[in-house]
Amino acid sequence: xxxxxxxxxxxxxxxxxxxxxxxxxxxxxxxxxxxxxxxxxxxxxxxxxxxxxxxxxxxxxxxxxxxxxxxxxxxxxxxxxxxxxxxxxxxxxxxxxxxxxxxxxxxxxxxxxxxxxxxxxxxxxxxxxxxxxxxxxxxxxxxxxxxxxxxxxxxxxxxxxxxxxxxxxxxxxxxxxxxxxxxxxxxxxxxxxxxxxxxxxxxxxxxxxxxxxxxxxxxxxxxxxxxxxxxxxxxxxxxxxxxxxxxxxxxxxxxxxxxxxxxxxxxxxxx
Amino acid sequence: xxxxxxxxxxxxxxxxxxxxxxxxxxxxxxxxxxxxxxxxxxxxxxxxxxxxxxxxxxxxxxxxxxxxxxxxxxxxxxxxxxxxxxxxxxxxxxxxxxxxxxxxxxxxxxxxxxxxxxxxxxxxxxxxxxxxxxxxxxxxxxxxxxxxxxxxxxxxxxxxxxxxxxxxxxxxxxxxxxxxxxxxxxxxxxxxxxxxxxxxxxxxxxxxxxxxxxxxxxxxxxxxxxxxxxxxxxxxxxxxxxxxxxxxxxxxxxxxxxxxxxxxxxxxxxxxxxxxxxxxxxxxxxxxxxxxxxxxxxxxxxxxxxxxxxxxxxxxx
Ligand SMILES: Nc1ncnc2c1ncn2[C@@H]1O[C@H](COP(=O)(O)OP(=O)(O)OP(=O)(O)O)[C@@H](O)[C@H]1O
Ligand SMILES: [Mg+2]
Numbered sequence: 001x002x003x004x005x006x007x008x009x010x011x012x013x014x015x016x017x018x019x020x021x022x023x024x025x026x027x028x029x030x031x032x033x034x035x036x037x038x039x040x041x042x043x044x045x046x047x048x049x050x051x052x053x054x055x056x057x058x059x060x061x062x063x064x065x066x067x068x069x070x071x072x073x074x075x076x077x078x079x080x081x082x083x084x085x086x087x088x089x090x091x092x093x094x095x096x097x098x099x100x101x102x103x104x105x106x107x108x109x110x111x112x113x114x115x116x117x118x119x120x121x122x123x124x125x126x127x128x129x130x131x132x133x134x135x136x137x138x139x140x141x142x143x144x145x146x147x148x149x150x151x152x153x154x155x156x157x158x159x160x161x162x163x164x165x166x167x168x169x170x171x172x173x174x175x176x177x178x179x180x181x182x183x184x185x186x187x188x189x190x191x192x193x194x195x196x197x198x199x200x201x202x203x204x205x206x207x208x209x210x211x212x213x214x215x216x217x218x219x220x221x222x223x224x225x226x227x228x229x230x231x232x233x234x235x236x237x238x239x240x241x242x243x244x245x246x247x248x249x250x251x252x253x254x255x256x257x258x259x260x261x262x263x264x265x266x267x268x269x270x271x
Numbered sequence: 272x273x274x275x276x277x278x279x280x281x282x283x284x285x286x287x288x289x290x291x292x293x294x295x296x297x298x299x300x301x302x303x304x305x306x307x308x309x310x311x312x313x314x315x316x317x318x319x320x321x322x323x324x325x326x327x328x329x330x331x332x333x334x335x336x337x338x339x340x341x342x343x344x345x346x347x348x349x350x351x352x353x354x355x356x357x358x359x360x361x362x363x364x365x366x367x368x369x370x371x372x373x374x375x376x377x378x379x380x381x382x383x384x385x386x387x388x389x390x391x392x393x394x395x396x397x398x399x400x401x402x403x404x405x406x407x408x409x410x411x412x413x414x415x416x417x418x419x420x421x422x423x424x425x426x427x428x429x430x431x432x433x434x435x436x437x438x439x440x441x442x443x444x445x446x447x448x449x450x451x452x453x454x455x456x457x458x459x460x461x462x463x464x465x466x467x468x469x470x471x472x473x474x475x476x477x478x479x480x481x482x483x484x485x486x487x488x489x490x491x492x493x494x495x496x497x498x499x500x501x502x503x504x505x506x507x508x509x510x511x512x513x514x515x516x517x518x519x520x521x522x523x524x525x526x527x528x529x530x531x532x533x534x535x536x537x538x539x540x541x542x543x544x545x546x547x548x549x550x551x552x553x554x555x556x557x558x559x560x561x562x563x564x565x566x567x568x569x570x571x572x573x574x575x576x577x578x579x580x581x582x583x584x585x586x587x588x
Contacts, residue, residue, distance in 0.1 A: 010381065010382065011382055014378055014381050014382040015382070017378075018367060018370065018374075018378055021370070021374065022367075022369050022370070025369065026369065093364070094364045094365050094366070095359065095361055095362045095364055095365035096365045096366070096367075098329060098359055098362065098365065099357065099359070099362060099365050099379075100383065101328070101329050102327045102328055102329060102352060102355060102356075102357040103352055103383035103384070104349055104350075104352040104353045104383070105382065105383050110382070263329075264329070264330055264331040265286075265287075265330070265331060266286055266287075266288055266330075267324060267329060267330055
């Protein structure tokens, strides 16, 4: 166990080292990402009038914070899902997955931590938006509320990662699953509540949307930060958020195992 | 040298892909000795890569057992992975494109192996100097040539000094000069570090130069195991003397009486004389030709591993 943790730490540290090294060498891309993140936030703020119209059902104390949280989380999720599946296809195409198969480091740990380190950089890019959201919510904020919102944000982020791993593992198993990536993106865009506030939609849609990862954590983040309304009591929302994280992690692990099994029969080059 | 490092018993592998089955390995039995360099040879599709990939824990065989240094490889794969190094046949792309060669080696060594920072940097510098790679260490992987990428992938295996290393066609895209340097280095290095090495190649002279023993595989079966010398001795001649003329029957009959000549073959424009004592044969041959006032052009070629290869494979069909 201690060894596994040491191994995870080492793999993550090296992956982060690589990503930071490359980021520093090719920093223009980083700047473009920052611009993209800012554009996301600004464009979503254009919808303030729309949100204001239904402020009673959203029940938020700051429309700006409410919007910015969505603006920080939605693209972060989209990038997580596609960069993890991108990592999977790169490892497969380059043969790195074969090399890692012959080393004592667990392939799943390698694959997931490597993807995670990539996504951490996106997290860095989007966190200023989250910070601005906190600033706008400052007047209503309690320390406990801030803490809980941060925790929900992290759990939500981990859930997104699992979704990414699921897609990445599916890519190893089925080779081409780009369409799945698009389906996930579509569903997330409309049903996470990041872009369109779910509070204004019928409650049946809301219940369905709870099956979309990120929805419940996003609800909670906004609830603790700006007091916007929830669809279910907080404890249920927590249970759903954490439950989804676990279920997605298990599914991802399961698909990855199946891919490994298949690879051992005919080789990763051929699956 | 004589301890068995890897014991392979009754190993078989069948691929089933898209409803088609291919028997890639059929009941392979093989002992790999500790510290030796074992060459695996055979035509395309013989099963060399399949064998290497099974040994490197990438593939699971249908049946058979592999025991290496007391480890049951098929059951305790992860323990075994700690002591092996692997460079596959198609691994020349298997690195991150934007890292430099040096960064690549550091990254893979730290991430996957238990190594110390100082040691690994020293090792990288030492090996790159030996194979003439030093000036490329700071180049991005994407800018390396095919052969340079290949060299880097081999270095990745050697820097952490595995006890057992598997190299699938390591010299495939190396130019002759680099390949020569690489062979000399490889032989030296694995000897010094006591790394048991299994290497596949299509290059017979390479096998002859670096391998302690060679295994010949054809259609999934072992056709020969032994030293390169023993392999060459499969041939009943040591040299071939080629005359650029067709000798007449009478002369041929005369030549056939010389004890050191084992066989004579006539082609459309030449006569080939197979001998197991080239000096004696040449003496006798020149005196006979002189008597006949014949002065054909003569070329002498030693029997090569290639010739033995063709012979063994020919029998296998
Ligand atoms: N994943 C696979 N699915 C189906 N058949 C395969 C697969 N991998 C290899 N084969 C077949 O198994 C046989 C052995 O292949 P292998 O790659 O081991 O040959 P090899 O000796 O390494 O050849 P080469 O010298 O060309 O590298 C070949 O007939 C090949 O077509
Ligand atoms: Mg091969």
